[in-house]
Amino acid sequence: MMLLYAHSGLRYLVLLAGIASVLYAIFGFATGRDYDKTMRVLGGIFAGSLHLTLLIGIALLFTGRFYPQLTGHIFMMIFAAVAGQIVPSVQKRRPMEERTFLPHAIGGIVAMALIVGGIMAIGRPIFGSAYS
Numbered sequence: 001m002m003l004l005y006a007h008s009g010l011r012y013l014v015l016l017a018g019i020a021s022v023l024y025a026i027f028g029f030a031t032g033r034d035y036d037k038t039m040r041v042l043g044g045i046f047a048g049s050l051h052l053t054l055l056i057g058i059a060l061l062f063t064g065r066f067y068p069q070l071t072g073h074i075f076m077m078i079f080a081a082v083a084g085q086i087v088p089s090v091q092k093r094r095p096m097e098e099r100t101f102l103p104h105a106i107g108g109i110v111a112m113a114l115i116v117g118g119i120m121a122i123g124r125p126i127f128g129s130a131y132s
């Protein structure tokens, strides 16, 4: 049960980091400011927290918690993790002066949409739990 609470609770950190990362990227793009460390860190926290939630989800499967509906949850979350990781990985390979905000906004919005879809795939509320 501990794993499930951790998995369920981490979702709030993922959603918060995702919203903060997208809003900061849109702010950076709209104001035309130079790419900065804050954007890099927010993008990293979003991708990292998503991967951690995903790992705990996989551990949950090994506790025998599986039913067919979860397949949609799992695939959407894997695609969300890919969408959330591609941008920080590509940006990291660019020199700082060539990095831009817009990819973080687009990648973040795609990842967040997949996360919401993945939670809805098992009929759960985006903010709320079946266990409280």
Ligand code: HEM
Pocket: 004, 007, 008, 010, 011, 014, 050, 053, 054, 055, 056, 057, 058, 060, 061, 065, 066, 070, 073, 074, 077, 078, 115, 119, 122, 124, 128, 129, 130, 131
């Ligand atoms: C491959 C990755 C993942 C696997 C295998 C997985 C697996 C699971 C499992 C087994 C459950 C419990 C279902 C139940 O008892 O009915 C669950 C619930 C849930 N998962 Fe995942 N999950 C994954 C990724 C994610 C990610 C990345 C997020 C969020 C960012 C997430 C959010 C949730 C939420 C919100 C619930 C419902 C918890 C509740 O009702 O309190 N999952 N997941």
